[in-house]
Amino acid sequence: MSLSHYIIKRLIIAVPTLIGITLFIFLLYYIIGGLHSNFLVAYGSWLSSLFSGKSQIVNTNVYKGSISSAIALFLPNTLMLSIFAAVLIWFIGTYLGVFSARHKDSAADLTIKAASFYLYAAPIFIVAIVLIILFGVYLKILPFSGEINPLLMVGIAWFSDGISYPTHILLIDALIHGNFVIAWNAFLSLILPALSLALAFIAGVIIMLRNSMISVLNQNFITGARGKGLSERYIVRRHALRNAIFQPATFFAYTISGLLSGEVVIETIFNYPGMGYFLTQSLINNQLVAVLDSVLIFGIIFVSATILLDIFYAVIDPRVRF
Amino acid sequence: METESCFTKIAHDISLYFRIFISNKMHLVGLVIILFFLADTAILQFSPWLVGISNPNTLSTDYNFNVGLVPPSAAYPFGTTYLGINLLTAVLKAIRIDVLYAIPVVILAALLGTFVGMIAAYFGGIFDEILMRLTDVFFSIPYIVLVIALGAAISRNFTVISLSLVIAFFPLYAKYARSSTLIIKNSNMVLSSKSIGSSNARTLIHHVFPNVISSSISQFALTFGLVIGAFATIAFIGLAPNGNVPELGYLTSFGLQYIQIAPWAVLIPSLFIVLLAISLNLIGDGMIDMLDPYTVSVWKRKNY
Numbered sequence: 001m002s003l004s005h006y007i008i009k010r011l012i013i014a015v016p017t018l019i020g021i022t023l024f025i026f027l028l029y030y031i032i033g034g035l036h037s038n039f040l041v042a043y044g045s046w047l048s049s050l051f052s053g054k055s056q057i058v059n060t061n062v063y064k065g066s067i068s069s070a071i072a073l074f075l076p077n078t079l080m081l082s083i084f085a086a087v088l089i090w091f092i093g094t095y096l097g098v099f100s101a102r103h104k105d106s107a108a109d110l111t112i113k114a115a116s117f118y119l120y121a122a123p124i125f126i127v128a129i130v131l132i133i134l135f136g137v138y139l140k141i142l143p144f145s146g147e148i149n150p151l152l153m154v155g156i157a158w159f160s161d162g163i164s165y166p167t168h169i170l171l172i173d174a175l176i177h178g179n180f181v182i183a184w185n186a187f188l189s190l191i192l193p194a195l196s197l198a199l200a201f202i203a204g205v206i207i208m209l210r211n212s213m214i215s216v217l218n219q220n221f222i223t224g225a226r227g228k229g230l231s232e233r234y235i236v237r238r239h240a241l242r243n244a245i246f247q248p249a250t251f252f253a254y255t256i257s258g259l260l261s262g263e264v265v266i267e268t269i270f271n272y273p274g275m276g277y278f279l280t281q282s283l284i285n286n287q288l289v290a291v292l293d294s295v296l297i298f299g300i301i302f303v304s305a306t307i308l309l310d311i312f313y314a315v316i317d318p319r320v321r322f
Numbered sequence: 323m324e325t326e327s328c329f330t331k332i333a334h335d336i337s338l339y340f341r342i343f344i345s346n347k348m349h350l351v352g353l354v355i356i357l358f359f360l361a362d363t364a365i366l367q368f369s370p371w372l373v374g375i376s377n378p379n380t381l382s383t384d385y386n387f388n389v390g391l392v393p394p395s396a397a398y399p400f401g402t403t404y405l406g407i408n409l410l411t412a413v414l415k416a417i418r419i420d421v422l423y424a425i426p427v428v429i430l431a432a433l434l435g436t437f438v439g440m441i442a443a444y445f446g447g448i449f450d451e452i453l454m455r456l457t458d459v460f461f462s463i464p465y466i467v468l469v470i471a472l473g474a475a476i477s478r479n480f481t482v483i484s485l486s487l488v489i490a491f492f493p494l495y496a497k498y499a500r501s502s503t504l505i506i507k508n509s510n511m512v513l514s515s516k517s518i519g520s521s522n523a524r525t526l527i528h529h530v531f532p533n534v535i536s537s538s539i540s541q542f543a544l545t546f547g548l549v550i551g552a553f554a555t556i557a558f559i560g561l562a563p564n565g566n567v568p569e570l571g572y573l574t575s576f577g578l579q580y581i582q583i584a585p586w587a588v589l590i591p592s593l594f595i596v597l598l599a600i601s602l603n604l605i606g607d608g609m610i611d612m613l614d615p616y617t618v619s620v621w622k623r624k625n626y
Contacts, residue, residue: 020459028475121603123551261464
C-alpha cells in the first residue's frame with residue numbers, strides 16, 4: 001500500500017468520528033431548541049444548512065454579526081497561536097531534552113528535570129499568571145493583552161476597510177502592508193500567550209525525550225559509532241535523536257486535545273481574539289447557537305490535526321508500514 | 323514458608339509495595355501533602371467548628387468590608403483578598419469543595435471507561451467499532467469546550483460540570499481497558515472460565531474486570547490531579563455556576579484585578595492548586611513504579 005492509499009484510508013476512518021461529533025452537537029441543539037419534528041429530519045436540515053453556509057447572527061460584547069464571518073475572523077488567530085506554540089514546543093522541547101540527556105545528573109539536568117515536572121503538573125492558567133506577574137507586571141517588558149494598543153491603529157487605512165485585511169491575523173497583515181511597527185507590536189503581544197500555552201507541553205516533551213534519549217545513548221550502535229571516532233554532536237543528531245524522537249512525537253499527538261483546551265483558557269485570560277475567546281464570550285452572553293457552532297469548529301480542528309500528524313509520522317518514521 | 327499464613331503474606335506484600343513507593347522520597351512528600359488535604363476535607367465535612375468555621379459551603383459569609391486588602395499577618399496568616407475575605411478560612415473551605423467534587427468524577431470516569439473498553443474488546447466486531455468510535459467523539463472535544471457546550475445546553479451547575487468532566491475523561495480509561503482486555507481475553511483464566519460454562523457476565527465480572535481495573539489504578543492519582551486542575555480552570559475563567567462557592571480557581575480570579583498591589587491574593591490560592599496538582603502527580607508516579615511488574619519482581623528478588 002502506498003502513501004496515498006494510507007492517506008485515503010486515514011481520511012475514511014475520520015468520517016464516523018466527524019459524523020459522531022455533529023450528531024452530539026445536534027443532540028444538544030435538540031435539547032435547547034425543543035424541536036418538534038423527527039430527530040433525523042431535523043438533523044438532516046441542520047446539516048444541509050451548515051454546508052450551504054447560512055448562519056445566524058451572534059451578538060456579544062466583542063463581536064456582532066453573522067457566525068460564519070465571526071469564524072473567519074477568529075479562527076485564523078487561533079491557528080496562528082497554535083502554530084507559534086507548536087514551534088516553541090518542538091524546538092525548545094527537543095533542544096532541552098537532548099541537552100538534559102547528554103548531561104545526565106549534572107546540576108543543569110536536575111534543574112531542567114525538576115522544572116519540567118512542576119510545569120507539567122501545574123494547571124496552565126497558573127503558568128500564565130506567573131508569566132504575567134513576572135514579565136508584564138514587574139519587569140514590564142511584554143504586553144499581556146492579546147489585542148494591540150488601539151492608539152497605534154488610528155488612521156491605518158487597511159485596518160478599517162475590511163478588504164485589505166485578508167488573513168485577519170494582525171501580524172501577517174501588517175507585514176503584507178509593510179507596517180513594521182504594528183507587526184512588531186503584534187508579535188510582542190503574541191509572545192506571552194504562546195509561551196504560557198507552550199510551557200507545559202515543552203515540559204512533557206523534555207521528560208519523554210530525556211528518558212528515551214538516555215536509553216538510546218546506552219545502546220550498542222551508539223558505542224559502535226563512538227568507536228568509529230564520530231563526533232558526539234554528529235552521533236546525537238544523526239543516530240540517537242532519530243531513534244529517540246518517536247516517543248515524544250507520539251506524546252505530542254496525544255496532547256492535541258490538551259493543547260486546544262489550553263487554547264480556550266489562554267485566549268480568555270489574555271483577551272486574545274481567537275476561537276476560544278469567541279467561545280467563552282458567546283457563553284457569557286448566552287449566544288447558544290454560536291457556542292455550539294464553535295464546539296463543532298473545535299472538533300473539526302482536532303480531527304484534522306490528528307490526521308495531519310498521523311500522515312506526518314507515516315512519512316518520517318521508516319518503521320510505519322501501511 | 324509453610325507456617326506463613328495468608329494474612330502475613332498480604333501484610334508482607336503491602337509492606338513491599340509501600341517500600342517501593344517510598345524508595346523515592348519525593349513520592350512520600352506527595353503522600354504527606356495529600357494527607358493534609360484529605361484531613362482538611364474530613365474536618366470541614368464532619369466537624370468544621372474544630373477550625374472555627376461555621377459555614378463551609380459559602381463564601382459570602384466571609385465578606386468583611388471594613389478590612390480591605392491586608393497582607394499576611396498574625397491576624398490573617400494568608401492575608402485577605404477582594405471584599406476582605408480571610409484567605410486562610412477561604413482556602414480551607416475551597417480545598418474541601420475541590421476534593422469532594424473531584425473524587426466522584428475520577429471514580430465514575432474510571433468505571434465508565436473501564437466498562438466501555440472492556441465490553442468493546444470482549445465482544446469485538448461491529449460492537450467494538452461502534453463503542454470505540456463513540457469514545458473517539460468525546461476524545462475529540464477538548465474538555466473545556468465540552469464543559470462549555472453541556473453547560474450552555476443543559477444548565478451551568480456543579481452537577482453538569484462534573485458530568486461533563488466524566489465524559490471528557492472516560493475515553494482515556496476506555497482505551498486502557500480495551501488494550502488490556504484484548505490480552506486477557508485469550509488467557510487460560512478466561513478460556514477455562516468459559517469452558518466450565520460460565521456466562522459472559524460472570525466471566526467479565528469475576529475474571530476480566532479485576533485484572534483490567536488493577537492495570538489502570540496507577541492512573542487514578544494522575545486523573546485526580548487533572549480533574550482538580552480542570553475544576554480550578556473552569557472557575558478561574560469565569561464559568562463557575564455562582565459566585566458564592568469557595569473554590570481555589572475562583573479565589574485566584576478574585577485577586578486578579580489587584581495583582582499589582584496585592585500579589586498574595588493571587589499567589590496563595592494558586593500555590594494550593596499547584597501543591598494539590600504536584601503532590602497528586604508525585605503519588606501517580608509512585609503508583610506507576612509500585613504497580614510495575616518489573617520493579618516488583620526486582621524488589622522481590624532483593625528481599626527473598
